[in-house]
Amino acid sequence: MSVKIILEKCSGCEACITSCPFGAIEMRDGKAFLTESCTMCGACLEACELKAIERTEQEIAAEATDLASYNGLWVFAEQHKSSISSVTLELLGEGRKLADKRKTKLSAVLIGHGVKNKAGDLIAHGADIVYVADDPALRDFNDDPYSAVLTTLARLHKPEIILAGATAIGRSFIPKVACVLHTGLTADCTSLDIDPENGNLLQTRPAFGGNIMATIVTPNHRPQIATVRHKVMKKADPDPLRKGDIIDIKFNSQGDIRTKVIKTVEDLTQVVNICEADIIVSGGRGLGDPKYFALIEELAKTIGGAVGASRAAVDAGWMPYSHQVGQTGKTVCPKLYIACGISGAIQHLAGMQSSDVIVAINKDPSAPIFNVATYGIVGDVLEVVPLMIKKFKELRG
């Protein structure tokens, strides 16, 4: 696709300039001009009443892939220490729906060591086929061998779509897989759909710190690959009677392995991975003193949640970086997010505003956190949180 200005039709009214999310339209010699910043998104098309901006379909002739020879939807089944990550089950839930829509099969690719007994869980959660590469050399996540397994399999079976979690692991090695297969990759998607006309995967993701959403397609390359955020897709209820095929993959460890994991160190300050938590209680600078994080921890413990922190609290050294929620930390999407003494800088909102229910506690009624809050309490966090702990304890018996 390409966007161009039809100079004969352009009156120089400048109406298109403000419509451009990328600031890519300038006036030159009294006519609109698309600068290098143009991403051909087409947001300007509607702004022009004179229809002087046109979008043309432009095929990539050089790399025309035989699209019809690809079929099936794959999910990369991520596991830690032989336990399947929750994002994998979420992807199987969503993948099942998309595969049914596309009338195709859903497969899972499970890579690790001592993981074969988990293949049944993946089938119960919706997979028709599970490819298992079980080998001591695959025990720890490592970019080279993991991408080798996935790319070799993808070349052989030609799936139409590959989905992976937008986790540290997924975001580390999936780009290499996409690059080796020379296809498109869309990171960090929050919604997926199939275009009924052409079977393209419609991949929607936030950009500009969550200020805009973009829908992205990979029209001429296969497989279409996307990483998907934690918690935005719904797990299917497992059906232990579901039938599927388990296919063993032999891993050839003779390949080129240039990186190796010497050891893995668990972060002991972090009991729960905040990306996977259903409930997060976060604290910010509004607590006034790092010692009051004990209150946040107690509130979290009361309702079985994980502890998060704003960037300001992390930068001040009150909490380790692994707890940071926001654009420069982790993006989370829990069922319940309680923000305590967090003003809601845009970079924090970008990391938590898609949570299902948000409770905000802040003494400043004009704090931006209240713009995204489901329930807002204007008050001193040190007064509100202890009351909350007490009340929650009562309700939970």
Added chain:
Amino acid sequence: MNIIVLIKQVPDTSEVKINRETNTLIRDGVPSIINPFDTYAIEEALRLREKHGGKIIALSMGPPQAAEALKEAVSLGVDEVVLLSDRAFAGSDTWATSYTLAKGIKKIGAIDIIIAGKQAIDGDTAQVGPETADVLGIPFVAFIKKVESIENGKMIAERMMEEGFDVVETSLPVVISVVKEINEPRLPSFKGKMKAKNFKVTTWTAKDIGADENLCGLKGSPTKVVKIFPPTPRGQREILSGTIEQQVEQVANKLKDQMLI
């Protein structure tokens, strides 16, 4: 040791606001900055140079005004800067960007380490580092929070993961991406600022780096943006009233009703 730092000029997204009437980004007066994650990459390169000697080249792809970001890198202490700028690069997705950067890197020559920020704050993809490594045919290690050692053609570094960190050994040359935990970026010195003022930024076009125009820009991009729209505003919003006790009670009951607690 020769180091390349990949940098991107981005709009300061913390300053970006939405025009609620037209649902577009208001970019007027939004400053362009070096992608904040890249400042950690620059700082790490400076520290590695202090320890191991060598030269740092900052490389960027972007419109001509991205030269400003490279000049800022000069003020921080990098030795050379190269801007890849060509109309043919417009509309690049991460694959086409990585191809173009890899071509630029090959023209620069022998390199030991290429450092990128974890991701850029405008696109947030975290893909250009790993994809560039793949086009170059060298390894990639993401999310580095500490470089422990570099010796005998190998680097040992700590990679931040969701549940802790991995200690990873990799052969050189390598592309790494760094997280903000790795260091505290310095501010430009007065001398650095003076040097940057009149620094001539080397600019290379597609032809200069021998890039195939079919693989650059929009033409070379496997992904296409088909729609841009504002995020759906969040639904029901309640600021509660009454005493603090009453408000807490209301919230607790609502959460209980929704089976959240």
